[in-house]
Amino acid sequence: MRTISVTPLIAIDEDEITLDFIRASGPGGQNVNKVATAVQLRFDVKHSPNLPDDVRARLVLLGGRRITDDGILIIEAKRFRTQDRNRQDALDRLMALVRKAAEKSRPRIKTKPSIASKKRKLEAKRHRSRIKQMRRPVGRDND
Numbered sequence: 001m002r003t004i005s006v007t008p009l010i011a012i013d014e015d016e017i018t019l020d021f022i023r024a025s026g027p028g029g030q031n032v033n034k035v036a037t038a039v040q041l042r043f044d045v046k047h048s049p050n051l052p053d054d055v056r057a058r059l060v061l062l063g064g065r066r067i068t069d070d071g072i073l074i075i076e077a078k079r080f081r082t083q084d085r086n087r088q089d090a091l092d093r094l095m096a097l098v099r100k101a102a103e104k105s106r107p108r109i110k111t112k113p114s115i116a117s118k119k120r121k122l123e124a125k126r127h128r129s130r131i132k133q134m135r136r137p138v139g140r141d142n143d
Helices: 029-033 053-066 083-102 115-135
Strands: 003-005 011-013 017-022 038-044 072-077
Antiparallel strands (some): 017 038, 038 072
C-alpha cells in the first residue's frame, strides 16, 4: 500500500483513490475513438480517515460541483493524449485541492472608515451633484 504525501501532516493512501479510464472527446486522430485516455479520479472525502475534520470541511466547499451528495470528489482529466499524463494530471489536481484546503484562512478584522475618508466621500458626492445640476436646463424650477 503506497501513500501519497500531500502536506507534511496529510498523506492519502492510494487505496482511497479510484481511477477509471474513459474515452476522451476532442482531438486525437484515430485514437480518440479506440483508446480510453481520459481519467476519472474518485476520492471519498467524507469517509477518508487521513483528512482532519477542518480540512475535510474546506475541501467539500472547494470541491463545489465536483463533489457528489455521497461526498465523493470526482476529477476528470482529459487534457493530454496519453493515459499516464492524464493520470498524473488528475493526481496533481487532487493534491493541489487538498493543499489549498489545508491552508487556514485568516479571520477578517472589521475596520471603520476614518473621519477624513468619510469627509472625502461626502465632498466627492457634493461635487458630483454640482456637476449634474449644471447640466440641467436654465430657467426652470426643478424643485
